[in-house]
Amino acid sequence: AQSVTQPDIHITVSEGASLELRCNYSYGATPYLFWYVQSPGQGLQLLLKYFSGDTLVQGIKGFEAEFKRSQSSFNLRKPSVHWSDAAEYFCAVLIQSGNTPLVFGKGTRLSVIA
C-alpha cells in the first residue's frame, strides 16, 4: 500500500544542536514531496517542496531536505535548532501532478531544550 512514514513520533534536541527528521515513502514513481510545520494551535505552513531537479532543496527558516531516490527518503535537516522551532512537522507527498490529495505522515513532534 502507498504510504508515508515518519518513524520518530517525538524528538528532543538541545538548542543549537543539529536536527534531522526522517521521512520515507512507498510509491512506485517519484512523488512530489513536501515538509510542513505546525505550531501549537495553528494551521500548517509549508517549509519546502521537491518536484524535480536538485535533490537538496532549501526552505524557509533555515531548513533543508534531501531527496534520496534509492532510499525513498526525504529527510528534513537544520544545522542549528532554535527554541522557536519546537513544533509538529509533517512530511507529505503528492503522487502525481494536478493536485490529487496530499498524503501525510503522522508527524514528528520536536521539543527543544536549553
Next chain:
Amino acid sequence: DAGITQSPRYKITETGRQVTLMCHQTWSHSYMFWYRQDLGHGLRLIYYSAAADITDKGEVPDGYVVSRSKTENFPLTLESATRSQTSVYFCASATGELPQHFGDGTRLSIL
C-alpha cells in the same frame, strides 16, 4: 488580504446535532480539501473538490457531507454529530502544481 478562512475557530455541540464548518478562500483556487487531525493519526482527508459542483471522497468520509456551489466556498456538514468526530478540522486550497494552503483550523468538540 487573499487567504483561506475557516469559521468558527471553536465549536462545542452535542451528539446528534447537525453542525456546519465553513471554509472560504479568496484565491479562486480550483481545488479545495477538508482534513481532520487527530492525535496519532496525523491529517486524514475527508473530502475534496476539484471544481465547483465536483466533490470526491477521501480516506474518512463517513458521517460527513460537503457541497461546492461556489468556487470560493467549501462547507463541511456533520449531519448527526458523534463523539468520534471530535477533532481539529483543516480546510485547504490549491491550484495546478502548487502545494496546498491551509486555514487555521476549527476545533470541534462533541459532547
